[in-house]
Amino acid sequence: MSTTDQVAPPVTGDAWKHAPDTVEAARANPDELQPHLELGLRDDEYERIKQILGRRPTQSELAMYSIMWSEHCSYKSSKVHLRQFSEKAPPSERMLAGIGENAGVVRISDTLAVTFKVESHNHPSYVEPYQGAATGVGGIVRDILAMGARPVAVMDPLRFGAADHPDTARVLPGVVAGVGGYGNCLGLPNIGGEVVFDPCYQGNPLVNALCLGVLPADRLQNKAAAGPGNVVVLLGAKTGRDGIGGVSVLASATFDDESQQRRPSVQVGDPFTEKLLIEACLELYDANLVVGIQDLGGAGLTCALTETAAAAGTGMRVWLERVPLREPSMEPHEILASESQERMLLIVTPERLDAVLQVAAKWGVLATAIGEVTPAQPDGQPGRLLITWNGYPVADVPPGSLADDGPVYARPMREPADLILLQADRAETLPRPATPEALRETLLRMIGSPNLCDKTWVTEQYDRYVLGNTVLAQPEDAGVIRIDERTNLGVALSVDGNGRYARLDPYTGAKLALAESYRNVIVTGAAPVAVTNCLNFGSPEDPGVMWQFAEAVRGLADGCAELGIPVTGGNVSFYNQTGAAAIHPTPVVGVLGVLEDVTQRVPMGFHRDGDVIIVLGETRAELSGSEWAWVTHGHLGGVPPQVDLAREKLLAGVLADAIKVGFISSAHDVSEGGIAQVLVESCLRRGVGARVALPPRFAVGAMPFLYLFSESAGRAVVAVPRGQEKAFTALCDERGLPWSAIGVVDATGGELEIRGQFTIGLDELRGAYSRTLPDLFGAAAATPTPVPVGAESEPVTELAAEPAAQETAPRDDGDG
Amino acid sequence: MRIGVVTFPGSLDDTDASRAVRIAGAEAVRLWHADKRLPMIDAVVLPGGFSYGDYLRCGAIARFAPIMDAVVDAARGGMPVLGICNGFQVLCEAHLLPGALTRNQHLRFRNHDQALRVENAAAWTNAYEPGQQVVIPVKHGEGCYVADERTLDELEATGRVAFRYLGGNPNGSRxxxxxxxNEAGNVLGLMPHPEHAVEALTGPSTDGLGVFTSVLKHLAGAPS
Incomplete structure (x- = not known):
């Protein structure tokens, strides 16, 4: 299966018939024409490669540079902006690994750390929805694994074109099945995400995948190929012709009519192999058998070899014919560029090689020694990466020139010319429903609209229970995972974005995405500690898009500084456009929070009769970019809601303290769809009604509409056990957080009443909320999701019992 | 009591099943698919997951795992054996239980909290009240139980239907x-996941615990 024999095999006569382009040949024929433009390299980039090598590149080297210097791998257009994430980062004692690693690692206790990251797999998912989405999950899971962590949960923010467009009926079911098919088979609970529809994503859906992992803090792995003489081992699946050019051809170019024909550039996933790879790697880490490790993702072996060597400053000698192939006819440049899935690169000491091979054999995973680490050069310069294939030297390059020293561009930027007009076209001037009947009709229409409706059709195709540590999962505001069964330490995780807000103002839009994600985490009772992001944008060669990107990065970096939580990693996805039409700029932001005791988590649904419903924060006339403007008027214009991060922090502080003393029995963040959406979701979650009276100044004319559908940021709706509302509101007053008590939870009424406006039965609400996706994409099951009578009451009492037990102390304090 | 939990390559709910065994008050013993003999144990659980990737057909490859000969022998000798989801599929493939599990009629993987009625009182179900209604998660793409009419009639007539879906059939099962x-009552296969309903914190209920406490009750009362 493998060999440590470091002597190159003799060149056979047969091999000469297919002689590859070698280093000697490159020297001998310096002027041979090469297809650098077809591979995505510009003329000046090609010249730079020649300068670095002192000759023209070989065919293999050209393939290596073209993928490593692609936008996807080199971040050449984004690097100058992304620096702000480090420069503006607030100090954090928790961060063990940050930007530049496979994923950021954050300490959550003396002994434990978590790692999380979100990545895009947009273009492949449009070309081949199932495999594109599946391998998106597989790729991010390997990033997490490479840090030394056991992957413990995934989330998938998904964006599609118009819900009723015929092509959405092709893309969405495939993407959802792919996310589920891969994640379910890996045994990773899917605990949250987004499903968003907008025509701007019609030709370019966004399939982002997030993974969370857990590790003992002292098991942190790194990718450096340290120690000359150490063995380079390729672990996992055989290498095939799938995914060649994935990063350069698919991910780093604008879509056009031919994109559909690029299926060979999409990788094909095998989750079973990945599951074995995970278990094998974890056993290797625990036995301390690995010096360095790197996953193989975009740019495959080329990326793993050059990054591991560059990180250590060492060189590497690789015998390419030792790479196990699915297709024996593969040529060296194909082996180097293949993006076959389920592979990892290990650096191990020669004495531990046998032990490594034994672990691999136990799990039935292929492991092959393909090279060795070589020293830095005598003058102290980093070593070189020398690759031979059947005795032919096909590449001889400085690894850093590929991994770190790619081109960097400060691309021209210009505010889009239409922005000033777009911002002047405010949604606040649109006609609004002014009668109770119109308001009732609006609410039913809104909760059934594609972006606000029930997403069960999607999420029930994902396993949320596996591993047995899922405390909260979608449709809750954030996913909550128990990390330590003995101490009940856990984390909360949310991921959010709003492309419409970012289109109207990318700086504020990025901050709003951060604020929403942050709010989703704090309403569960968790303390936010770190941020990841996936920045989905159009072509960086368009100055308008580049301006949007720069503004969004600036907004996110400023926002993180204001909130005091650092960005630990992320991903940039450019070229999300078909022809000249770019998607809305879509920064997707993930926030991770720590819950010292997950049994104290706060769910989103009303569940206890008589709880007082209180809105925290201020409601302003903010309708521009709102879901209402889009659904009822097809309108996008004006400026997005104001964002006040100091206020978000204040909200976090009040919620944290109130939750600790048992003041809060449920909490739900207010975002798209406004307070109306929150009330409906909070009622339907556990089938418990509510009676609401709007604050006096919002009670007449078109004001009730504004109160229910404005999307002002910085708000949450909480339910406070009766008897504790005075103590709770006193706490809000003391901290300066505006609040208004708007009603009570009514567990027996079975309806949502907005006094003086309308009353709607929960059955009617559920009907309007739940049928949209099954109607569009086919009934998910032979029968509707059961809401068993009697069964539903089980968890309700369960949840009610916990806070009740803790009630005594605060009640005694508050009410005397 | 010591209850073995088998890990096949691709098993996913083995850790969860072990946790459920511990919460029920027994000791969980991890078993490896390549082992040929069972250690000293009182019962065996074949957990959920995608054994061997479920390529070919669910459970079809796992049935030939080295440990399965020992499990089949033990089951025929009366040792309680529980197959959950993929484990149920393995038990059918191994002919310890009749019938087969085919693709869900609606063709999708589906995960939700499912109402069930407990229909018998055998080794793994005796801690429930007869006819008790419980809520336990289901999550599978191939859980549609099929068998010929005669077998189905026989299962009904001999009290071998252990659990039935209530309030909607999630997969089209007959x-x-x-x-x-099985006939002796010591082997249970079911598609729902009782191991995901053993803690109020993480499950929709704690109704699944009864499966594990049943077997402890059975073992305590069983003649040695």
Whole structure:
């Protein structure tokens, strides 16, 4: 299966018939024409490669540079902006690994750390929805694994074109099945995400995948190929012709009519192999058998070899014919560029090689020694990466020139010319429903609209229970995972974005995405500690898009500084456009929070009769970019809601303290769809009604509409056990957080009443909320999701019992 | 009591099943698919997951795992054996239980909290009240139970239908069957996941615990 024999095999006569382009040949024929433009390299980039090598590149080297210097791998257009994430980062004692690693690692206790990251797999998912989405999950899971962590949960923010467009009926079911098919088979609970529809994503859906992992803090792995003489081992699946050019051809170019024909550039996933790879790697880490490790993702072996060597400053000698192939006819440049899935690169000491091979054999995973680490050069310069294939030297390059020293561009930027007009076209001037009947009709229409409706059709195709540590999962505001069964330490995780807000103002839009994600985490009772992001944008060669990107990065970096939580990693996805039409700029932001005791988590649904419903924060006339403007008027214009991060922090502080003393029995963040959406979701979650009276100044004319559908940021709706509302509101007053008590939870009424406006039965609400996706994409099951009578009451009492037990102390304090 | 939990390559709910065994008050013993003999144990659980990737057909490869000969022998000798989801599929493939589990009728993987009725009182179900209604998660793409009419009639007549779906059949199973036992009553296969309903914190209920406490009750009362 493998060999440590470091002597190159003799060149056979047969091999000469297919002689590859070698280093000697490159020297001998310096002027041979090469297809650098077809591979995505510009003329000046090609010249730079020649300068670095002192000759023209070989065919293999050209393939290596073209993928490593692609936008996807080199971040050449984004690097100058992304620096702000480090420069503006607030100090954090928790961060063990940050930007530049496979994923950021954050300490959550003396002994434990978590790692999380979100990545895009947009273009492949449009070309081949199932495999594109599946391998998106597989790729991010390997990033997490490479840090030394056991992957413990995934989330998938998904964006599609118009819900009723015929092509959405092709893309969405495939993407959802792919996310589920891969994640379910890996045994990773899917605990949250987004499903968003907008025509701007019609030709370019966004399939982002997030993974969370857990590790003992002292098991942190790194990718450096340290120690000359150490063995380079390729672990996992055989290498095939799938995914060649994935990063350069698919991910780093604008879509056009031919994109559909690029299926060979999409990788094909095998989750079973990945599951074995995970278990094998974890056993290797625990036995301390690995010096360095790197996953193989975009740019495959080329990326793993050059990054591991560059990180250590060492060189590497690789015998390419030792790479196990699915297709024996593969040529060296194909082996180097293949993006076959389920592979990892290990650096191990020669004495531990046998032990490594034994672990691999136990799990039935292929492991092959393909090279060795070589020293830095005598003058102290980093070593070189020398690759031979059947005795032919096909590449001889400085690894850093590929991994770190790619081109960097400060691309021209210009505010889009239409922005000033777009911002002047405010949604606040649109006609609004002014009668109770119109308001009732609006609410039913809104909760059934594609972006606000029930997403069960999607999420029930994902396993949320596996591993047995899922405390909260979608449709809750954030996913909550128990990390330590003995101490009940856990984390909360949310991921959010709003492309419409970012289109109207990318700086504020990025901050709003951060604020929403942050709010989703704090309403569960968790303390936010770190941020990841996936920045989905159009072509960086368009100055308008580049301006949007720069503004969004600036907004996110400023926002993180204001909130005091650092960005630990992320991903940039450019070229999300078909022809000249770019998607809305879509920064997707993930926030991770720590819950010292997950049994104290706060769910989103009303569940206890008589709880007082209180809105925290201020409601302003903010309708521009709102879901209402889009659904009822097809309108996008004006400026997005104001964002006040100091206020978000204040909200976090009040919620944290109130939750600790048992003041809060449920909490739900207010975002798209406004307070109306929150009330409906909070009622339907556990089938418990509510009676609401709007604050006096919002009670007449078109004001009730504004109160229910404005999307002002910085708000949450909480339910406070009766008897504790005075103590709770006193706490809000003391901290300066505006609040208004708007009603009570009514567990027996079975309806949502907005006094003086309308009353709607929960059955009617559920009907309007739940049928949209099954109607569009086919009934998910032979029968509707059961809401068993009697069964539903089980968890309700369960949840009610916990806070009740803790009630005594605060009640005694508050009410005397 | 010591209850073995088998890990096949691709098993996913083995850790969860072990946790459920511990919460029920027994000791969980991890078993490896390549082992040929069972250690000293009182019962065996074949957990959920995608054994061997479920390529070919669910459970079809796992049935030939080295440990399965020992499990089949033990089951025929009366040792309680529980197959959950993929484990149920393995038990059918191994002919310890009749019938087969085919693709869900609606063709999708589906995960939700499912109402069930407990229909018998055998080794793994005796801690429930007869006819008790419980809520336990289901999550599978191939859980549609099929068998010929005669077998189905026989299962019904001999009290071997252990669990039945209530309030909607999630996969198209014949006669809403969610779980069945063998003739002797010591082998139970079911599609729902009792190990995901053993803690109020993480499950929709704690109704699944009864499966694990049943077997402890059975073992305590069983003649040695």
């Amino acid at each position: 006669r809403d069957i969610a779980g069945i036992t």
